[in-house]
Amino acid sequence: xQEYSSSASSTLPQLPKAPTGIEGLDEITExxxxxxxxxxxxxxxxxxxTLMGIEFLVRGITEFDxxxxxxxxxxxAEELTANVASLGFDLKDLQARRMxxxxxxxxxxxxxxxxxxxxxxxxxxxxxxxxDSIGAKRVVLDTIESLFSGFPNESVLRSEIRRLFRWLxxxxxxxIITAERGDGTLTRQGLExxxxxxxxxxxxxxxxxxxxxxxxxxxxxxxxxxxxEYPYLITGEGISVLPVTSLRLEHQVSNDVxxxxxxxxxxxxxxxxxxxxxxxxxxxxxxxxxxxxxASFAQQICQxxxxxxxxxxxxxxxxxxxxxxSVSIGLENHVAEGxxxxxxxxxxxxxxxxxxxxxxxxxxEFRPDAVVIDPITNLITVGNLSEVRSMLTRLIDFLKVSGIxxxxxxxxxxxxxxxxxxxxxxSSLVDTWISVRDLEGVGERNRGLSxxxxxxxxxxxxxxxxxxxxxxxxxxxxxLGPTGIVTGASRLTQQLxxxxxxxxxxxxxxxxxxxxxxxxxxxxxNIANLRTEFESVEEELRQISTHEQTRQEALQTGKQRxxxxxxxxxxxPPTGQPGN
Amino acid sequence: xxxxxxxxxxxxxxxxxPEYLLHLYITGxxxxxxxxxxxxxxxxxxxxxxxxxxxxxxxxxxxxxAQEHDLIGVPTxxxxxxxxxxxxxxxxxxxxxxxxxxxxxSPLDDPAGHE
Numbered sequence: 001x002q003e004y005s006s007s008a009s010s011t012l013p014q015l016p017k018a019p020t021g022i023e024g025l026d027e028i029t030e031x032x033x034x035x036x037x038x039x040x041x042x043x044x045x046x047x048x049x050t051l052m053g054i055e056f057l058v059r060g061i062t063e064f065d066x067x068x069x070x071x072x073x074x075x076x077a078e079e080l081t082a083n084v085a086s087l088g089f090d091l092k093d094l095q096a097r098r099m100x101x102x103x104x105x106x107x108x109x110x111x112x113x114x115x116x117x118x119x120x121x122x123x124x125x126x127x128x129x130x131x132d133s134i135g136a137k138r139v140v141l142d143t144i145e146s147l148f149s150g151f152p153n154e155s156v157l158r159s160e161i162r163r164l165f166r167w168l169x170x171x172x173x174x175x176i177i178t179a180e181r182g183d184g185t186l187t188r189q190g191l192e193x194x195x196x197x198x199x200x201x202x203x204x205x206x207x208x209x210x211x212x213x214x215x216x217x218x219x220x221x222x223x224x225x226x227x228x229e230y231p232y233l234i235t236g237e238g239i240s241v242l243p244v245t246s247l248r249l250e251h252q253v254s255n256d257v258x259x260x261x262x263x264x265x266x267x268x269x270x271x272x273x274x275x276x277x278x279x280x281x282x283x284x285x286x287x288x289x290x291x292x293x294x295a296s297f298a299q300q301i302c303q304x305x306x307x308x309x310x311x312x313x314x315x316x317x318x319x320x321x322x323x324x325x326s327v328s329i330g331l332e333n334h335v336a337e338g339x340x341x342x343x344x345x346x347x348x349x350x351x352x353x354x355x356x357x358x359x360x361x362x363x364x365e366f367r368p369d370a371v372v373i374d375p376i377t378n379l380i381t382v383g384n385l386s387e388v389r390s391m392l393t394r395l396i397d398f399l400k401v402s403g404i405x406x407x408x409x410x411x412x413x414x415x416x417x418x419x420x421x422x423x424x425x426x427s428s429l430v431d432t433w434i435s436v437r438d439l440e441g442v443g444e445r446n447r448g449l450s451x452x453x454x455x456x457x458x459x460x461x462x463x464x465x466x467x468x469x470x471x472x473x474x475x476x477x478x479x480l481g482p483t484g485i486v487t488g489a490s491r492l493t494q495q496l497x498x499x500x501x502x503x504x505x506x507x508x509x510x511x512x513x514x515x516x517x518x519x520x521x522x523x524x525x526n527i528a529n530l531r532t533e534f535e536s537v538e539e540e541l542r543q544i545s546t547h548e549q550t551r552q553e554a555l556q557t558g559k560q561r562x563x564x565x566x567x568x569x570x571x572x573p574p575t576g577q578p579g580n
Numbered sequence: 581x582x583x584x585x586x587x588x589x590x591x592x593x594x595x596x597x598p599e600y601l602l603h604l605y606i607t608g609x610x611x612x613x614x615x616x617x618x619x620x621x622x623x624x625x626x627x628x629x630x631x632x633x634x635x636x637x638x639x640x641x642x643x644x645x646a647q648e649h650d651l652i653g654v655p656t657x658x659x660x661x662x663x664x665x666x667x668x669x670x671x672x673x674x675x676x677x678x679x680x681x682x683x684x685x686s687p688l689d690d691p692a693g694h695e
Contacts, residue, residue, distance in 0.1 A: 106650050113681045115657075116619070116670030121607040122639065122651030129643035151653060151669075 015222040018174040021059025024241030028226040038175040040195035043202030049178040053140035055238045061099045066137035069130045073146035077102040101130040107150035120160040139175040231353040261300030264475030270458030279406040284436035290409035295324045302334035306369035310342045313378040317342035347378040370405040377411040431455040446488035600632035601661040616655035619672035
């Protein structure tokens with residue numbers, strides 16, 4: 001379908017369109033209103049029909065340099081000027097610059113007496129003169145149906161209005177005709193019969209005490225268009241239409257990675273962080289430190305010198321900063337230096353669309369690298385489920401297209417089995433989903449963190465216990481007990497037990513060492529004893545041999561002395577000895 | 581515009597100009613316009629002879645007047661005097677209504693007046 005129309009557009013000239021400049025409307029109509037043709041804008045009271053007309057003219061002048069004529073049947077030029085001044089539209093100035101002409105057509109039944117046949121040529125002349133005098137390309141007829149109250153001759157009116165539209169078409173001016181919505185018909189007087197090129201229906205509905213304005217392109221001859229009902233808002237800058245979904249998924253992706261602000265959490269991801277421009281959802285039951293995780297992320301972004309926009313739907317900026325300071329997440333500096341912007345408001349302050357518009361506006365204004373919304377669940381208080389979902393879809397789309405990393409927190413009910421289901425059903429839209437939950441057991445609650453999904457990168461499958469300390473968030477190493485991963489007191493017990501065991505083992509080892517040393521000492525003592533004994537024996541033996549030697553020597557000496565005393569017979573004749 | 585101590589209609593004889601001041605706006609020679617001119621001239625001659633001033637303006641020639649005088653339907657007759665300003669739109673075939681709007685009570689104001 002899409003391919004067909006795009007290939008057709010390349011060969012055939014497309015219906016020329018006049019961009020309205022109204023935020024979002026040109027997207028829905030795929031380029032604007034049919035150029036040179038009338039468009040009917042109908043809706044009940046208070047829908048902003050007149051405003052849409054005026055904005056069409058003003059934007060045409062300021063953005064597309066197309067002069068315009070406003071023919072007002074209900075309000076005078078002064079009233080209109082005053083009414084739209086709050087939107088920053090200076091009709092007086094535009095009139096002075098001859099870019100705009102406002103013609104108030106006063107229709108009063110009591111002043112007009114019908115006396116026979118007539119036509120509305122006066123109107124044609126006025127309009128023609130106004131158009132020609134400034135070279136207008138755009139015309140707004142603000143509630144032409146008022147004529148029906150002034151001129152009772154309906155058949156004349158009808159044929160004249162038909163002629164007027166034909167005439168406008170021939171003049172080639174892009175026209176908006178506003179009309180009040182009728183009972184069961186688009187307009188009270190059935191003007192839709194005459195305007196067949198483009199019909200836009202505005203609607204103002206109150207559901208559950210919340211008003212939502214919606215816009216629908218009923219028909220658009222010769223062009224494709226968004227067919228849904230699109231919520232729109234009247235903001236400080238005019239009308240803003242929000243396409244529910246961008247029709248295509250073709251945003252640019254980044255291969256860069258941004259840290260989560262918690263080093264241990266980064267390690268759980270294959271690429272050590274989230275992809276830039278992806279969307280991250282942190283779900284958890286109450287009190288599972290979702291905000292703290294979000295604040296860590298915001299701090300991380302700011303520390304890298306990037307900008308972060310933080311939407312707090314629960315806490316005021318001061319409260320948030322104070323609370324985060326208690327866990328060593330310092331946000332004040334970043335706020336002071338303009339890297340962090342905290343927007344705090346109660347969700348009930350505005351309708352959903354208003355929130356979305358605020359977001360759009362701030363994102364465009366602040367140009368952040370990351371957006372944190374804490375928590376998205378609170379929005380449910382101002383809309384029903386499907387509305388919140390569609391709004392979040394739009395939001396995520398918008399942020400993705402802008403390449404902004406989105407970080408959402410969501411509160412989930414602690415009910416069994418549902419803990420991993422966000423009510424808003426946005427989990428399928430996000431790229432990374434981190435679940436924090438209470439792990440309850442043995443009389444206490446502990447926080448467990450796990451990654452449920454992370455598109456495009458490997459991630460840890462472990463449930464990690466994390467604690468919020470004075471120094472920030474810490475993820476603890478996994479402690480495995482006999483029944484799996486243990487946390488909290490069980491973990492402490494387990495750790496203590498392990499510690500005790502280790503201690504015992506160490507003591508045992510030390511004891512063995514001491515025993516060995518003692519034995520060695522004993523052995524050494526024995527050896528020393530034996531050696532001493534040996535030495536004494538040796539000594540004794542040595543002494544004995546010495547004595548023997550001494551004795552021998554003494555004997556020898558004695559003998560020699562005897563010999564000396566009795567000289568041998570050689571010198572003297574031997575006596576008694578045969579000297580032979 | 582000299583200050584008037586009393587409303588105009590109390591003493592019309594003293595005022596300058598004729599009693600009836602009528603402006604008729606037409607668009608060229610369209611059937612409605614020509615018929616209107618013929619009819620109003622006829623009515624005036626018949627009922628207000630010598631007491632009126634009729635100004636016929638072709639808006640095609642002076643389109644800026646259309647906005648100035650807040651013209652919608654054409655032909656339009658604006659009765660500026662006497663009394664309140666009144667507007668009549670149409671080709672004046674409904675004579676009774678014209679006369680009523682002009683504030684002329686005619687002796688011929690009977691069914692025969694319609695002709």
